[in-house]
Amino acid sequence: DIVMTQTPLSLSVTPGQPASISCKSSQSLLHSDGKTYFYWYLQKPGQVPHLLIYEVSNRFSGVPDRFSGSGSGTDFTLKISRVEAEDVGVYYCMQSIQLPTFGQGTKVEIK
């Protein structure tokens, strides 16, 4: 199985300030079809997880442009340009180049 390792595991951010979460995979997520099968999900408190970013850097429908994804191969980053109160929750990275696996999650809270 591909192991996904997120850092940090928790993050306290002042509203309006940027935030960044890293995710590293134990194997390259670049497929021979040219796509990189890497995703970011957010699970707000008491809610269902929802897709934020697909294939490293593509925002899913309705996701605000303050969220951006970057990276390649085995190293990936989610950035929030200016954190808002509604961004609190647990962020998960996920790969699906092989049978899907998730990172441990990063809990984001507001200072």
Added chain:
Amino acid sequence: QVQLVQSGAEVKKPGASVKVSCKTSGYTFNNYGISWVRQAPGQGLEWMGWINTYNGNTNYAQNLQGRVTMTTDTSTRTGYMELRSLRHDDTAVYYCARVGWRRMDVWGQGTTVTVSS
């Protein structure tokens, strides 16, 4: 709009089986697969498996092989996940999710399964 609506909460005894349903609407059923993901209390997300709704092919997480079966009923646009020989550590919220281009893009509301003696 795309919706996945799951069956209600279940309480089961150890050793029993549970079958959770996931009724879909708002898209062409056979064009997308269905994945199942679970989340134990206070824990992260665990992928359980996937079913290709077009041909019924499945892939299951290795740790659940032999205990889990995923099926679909195309006539009712519904996916099913059955977990057998339940243990206390199977207590979790179980989610179904639509799968297209390898991404889980729309999720059901979750079904709480409690295993308790």
